[in-house]
Amino acid sequence: MAKIGVGIVGCGGMGAALAQGLAGLETARVVAAYDEAPERAAELAGKHGARACANYQELLADKAVEAVVVASPQFAHPANTVAAARAGKHVFCEKPMAVTLEGCDEMIAACRAAGVKLMIGQVCRYHAVHGKVRELVASGEFGRPVCMTVHRLGGTWGGAYAQSWRLSRETSGGNLLEIHSHEIDFMRWVCGDVAAVYATGGVYVDRRLDYPDLTLVVMHFASGAKGLLHTGQVSAIGGYGGRVDCERGSLVFPAIWGAEAGIHVAKTGEKATFLPASELRVEDPVRHELRDFIDSILNDTVPAVPGEEGRAAVEVGLAAYQSVECEETVPLPLPV
Known part of the structure; x- marks a missing residue:
C-alpha cells in the first residue's frame, strides 16, 4: 500500500x-x-x-x-x-x-x-471520556444541554515548560490558548457555537507571566446553554473533570484520566450508573x-x-482575555 x-x-x-x-x-x-x-x-x-x-x-x-x-x-x-x-x-x-x-x-x-x-x-476529541460525553449528549437521549462546567487545574510552569516564550502571551497565547484551547474546543463540540464570553481572573502566583494564571470563563452559547471553564496554574492539587446538565439528565465526569476516570450517567429521576474510562475502548x-x-x-x-474549528477555539480564548481586561461581557464574533 x-x-x-x-x-x-x-x-x-x-x-x-x-x-x-x-x-x-x-x-x-x-x-x-x-x-x-x-x-x-x-x-x-x-x-x-x-x-x-x-x-x-x-x-x-x-x-x-x-x-x-x-x-x-x-x-x-x-x-x-x-x-x-x-x-x-x-x-x-x-x-x-x-x-x-x-x-x-x-x-x-x-x-x-x-x-x-x-x-x-x-x-482531546479523541480521548475516551471526552468522546463519550459528546456521543451521549449528541444522541439527544438526555435532551438539550443546559449547562456545562469543566475544570482543569495545575501548578506553575516548571522544568522544560519554563522556556521564556511560554511566559509571554504574545508568543504562547497564554494558558487559555496553549493548554485550554482543548477545553474550549471540547465545550464547543458538546454545546455548539459561543455567542458571548465573560471572564475574570488575574496573576496570583506565577509573577513571571504577563497573562492570568487563574481564569474563570463563562460562555454564553448560541443555543442558550451556559458554560463555565475554571482554569489555572495556581493549584498544588490539580484536577481535570466536569459535568453536563441536560433537560432530562446529567453526565458527571470526575476525572478525565487516572483511576477515577469515567462518567456518571443519570436520567432525571433515575439512579446514576458509572461508565469507567477503562471500559471505553478507543484507539490511541x-x-x-x-x-x-x-x-x-x-x-x-x-x-x-478543520481550520475553522481551530480558529473558533482561539477566538473564545482571546475574547476571555479581553473580558478579563475590560470586566465586561464580550460578544462574538470578534472584529479582525
Missing part, C-alpha cells in the same frame, strides 16, 4: 509524539524532519528512518513530502502553515492554531487557495487524529477538525 510521505517541523515533545502516531499508521510514513535545534531533528529522523533537513525550505522542497505536521511553537504556526500550503503540502497543525485571529485567517486562506487540507490537532488518540487527517487526504474529504 502506498503511504503518504509526511514531514515534521518542530521535533520537540509534541513533534516526537506525532511522529510516533504516524509510525502506527499503515497509510503514512515520516520522511523528513526539521527543527531549529538540529540535534532534535536528527534524533527524530533517525528513529523513524527519515531525513533530517538543514532548514524548513529544504523539507518543503522534498517531493517525497506530501503533507506537513506543524509542531513548532504556536507563534510560528501561521508562517509554517502558509509556506507549506504554498509548496502544495497538506497541513496538520498542532493546537493552538495560532495566537491571533489574523494568523488563523492567513492559514485558512493559504490552504484554501492551494487546494490542500488543513486539520488542527484538537486531540494521537494516532487516531492523524489517521483522520491522512484519510481526509486519501479520500478528499473535509478534515475532522
Whole structure:
C-alpha cells in the first residue's frame, strides 16, 4: 500500500509524539524532519528512518513530502502553515492554531487557495471520556444541554515548560490558548457555537507571566446553554473533570484520566450508573487524529477538525482575555 510521505517541523515533545502516531499508521510514513535545534531533528529522523533537513525550505522542497505536521511553537504556526500550503503540502497543525485571529485567517486562506487540507490537532476529541460525553449528549437521549462546567487545574510552569516564550502571551497565547484551547474546543463540540464570553481572573502566583494564571470563563452559547471553564496554574492539587446538565439528565465526569476516570450517567429521576474510562475502548488518540487527517487526504474529504474549528477555539480564548481586561461581557464574533 502506498503511504503518504509526511514531514515534521518542530521535533520537540509534541513533534516526537506525532511522529510516533504516524509510525502506527499503515497509510503514512515520516520522511523528513526539521527543527531549529538540529540535534532534535536528527534524533527524530533517525528513529523513524527519515531525513533530517538543514532548514524548513529544504523539507518543503522534498517531493517525497506530501503533507506537513506543524509542531513548532504556536507563534510560528501561521508562517509554517502558509509556506507549506504554498509548496502544495497538506497541513496538520498542532493546537493552538495560532495566537491571533489574523494568523488563523492567513492559514485558512493559504490552504484554501492551494487546494490542500488543513486539520488542527484538537486531540482531546479523541480521548475516551471526552468522546463519550459528546456521543451521549449528541444522541439527544438526555435532551438539550443546559449547562456545562469543566475544570482543569495545575501548578506553575516548571522544568522544560519554563522556556521564556511560554511566559509571554504574545508568543504562547497564554494558558487559555496553549493548554485550554482543548477545553474550549471540547465545550464547543458538546454545546455548539459561543455567542458571548465573560471572564475574570488575574496573576496570583506565577509573577513571571504577563497573562492570568487563574481564569474563570463563562460562555454564553448560541443555543442558550451556559458554560463555565475554571482554569489555572495556581493549584498544588490539580484536577481535570466536569459535568453536563441536560433537560432530562446529567453526565458527571470526575476525572478525565487516572483511576477515577469515567462518567456518571443519570436520567432525571433515575439512579446514576458509572461508565469507567477503562471500559471505553478507543484507539490511541494521537494516532487516531492523524489517521483522520491522512484519510481526509486519501479520500478528499473535509478534515475532522478543520481550520475553522481551530480558529473558533482561539477566538473564545482571546475574547476571555479581553473580558478579563475590560470586566465586561464580550460578544462574538470578534472584529479582525
